Amino acid sequence: MVNLSQTCLRALTLSAALAAGGSAQAAMLFHHYDFSTGVIDLVGTADGTLIDNAHVAGGQLVLDGNGDYVQFANHLIPIAGSYSVALFGQRNLDQGTFTEMISQGYSGGPGHYIGTDQGGNIRAGDQWVATGVPFGPVGSLTHYALVVDASGGGSTRLFVNGLNVASLPFAIVSTPLGSDTRLGAQFAPYGEFFNGVIDDVRIYDGALTPLEVAQLATPVPEPGTWAMLSLGLALSGIVLRSRRPT
Structure with missing residues (x-):
């Protein structure tokens, strides 16, 4: 089971990866x-x-x-x-x-x-x-x-x-x-x-891609983590789509 601190870290990692993007x-x-x-x-x-x-x-x-x-x-x-x-x-x-x-x-x-x-x-x-x-x-x-x-x-x-x-x-x-x-x-x-x-x-x-890896590494955020993730995304000017690569 992933604890809250791990989830927060991965949420911010995903935010950074989203901001960085990557070639398709x-x-x-x-x-x-x-x-x-x-x-x-x-x-x-x-x-x-x-x-x-x-x-x-x-x-x-x-x-x-x-x-x-x-x-x-x-x-x-x-x-x-x-x-x-x-x-x-x-x-x-x-x-x-x-x-x-x-x-x-x-x-x-x-x-x-x-x-x-x-x-x-x-x-x-x-x-x-x-x-x-x-x-x-x-x-x-x-x-x-x-x-x-x-x-x-x-x-x-x-x-x-x-x-x-x-x-x-x-x-x-x-x-x-x-x-x-x-x-x-x-x-x-x-x-x-x-x-x-x-x-x-x-x-x-x-x-x-690095973005796809970051998405796989980030579990569905626990209650209380969405605020941190949303803040990181907002600073990056990005809207999160809640799905993983298939």
């Missing part, structure tokens, strides 16, 4: 999981299987870091071109080891994943193992987005809570071989199980 890029949502009833694909047909103690509760995927994860039957994340992966994650403790929220492929393939290293910093696949960006605080539901844009010279951007915190000057790719997509664990033969919750997993064919 076509990004089509083709997998979406809100965990309201199991691991059901709300857009496509790629439902997931809960393994071991992995379960869904309160609209979130709950993982204990001890051998549980979600397994899919194919690679959900595009292996090349422009694509985006966005999700909320919250760790229950600092595990002090490698952990993964999402993965596919195999080591050196290159493999694709979004998770943490032993120091608690974010890793974004074999081609970006050291982003230098800290993972969200323990107990804090944080939004992460990896946006890969293969157009022009190419780029890969990492967003945390709607803010672009790191980037690469090329579009990362991954292998079509190895393990199919998993949530909460690394591809075989590694474990790297995640202890925490995962929510609102979205995979796009195409690169999300």
Whole structure:
């Protein structure tokens, strides 16, 4: 559950992103999981299987870091071109080891994943193992987005809570071989199980704009937050449309 201070911060982040704008890029949502009833694909047909103690509760995927994860039957994340992966994650403790929220492929393939290293910093696949960006605080539901844009010279951007915190000057790719997509664990033969919750997993064919990422990172404001959001928007001269990118 996102607390009021987090919501206020994300509301102001959205206001700033709206003011900054961004170039339009076509990004089509083709997998979406809100965990309201199991691991059901709300857009496509790629439902997931809960393994071991992995379960869904309160609209979130709950993982204990001890051998549980979600397994899919194919690679959900595009292996090349422009694509985006966005999700909320919250760790229950600092595990002090490698952990993964999402993965596919195999080591050196290159493999694709979004998770943490032993120091608690974010890793974004074999081609970006050291982003230098800290993972969200323990107990804090944080939004992460990896946006890969293969157009022009190419780029890969990492967003945390709607803010672009790191980037690469090329579009990362991954292998079509190895393990199919998993949530909460690394591809075989590694474990790297995640202890925490995962929510609102979205995979796009195409690169999300900074504005679209900010919208995904900003939950529906709680009572009392609208005033702050409205003030930020008013200062930017912008009227908010209450919908997220699809």
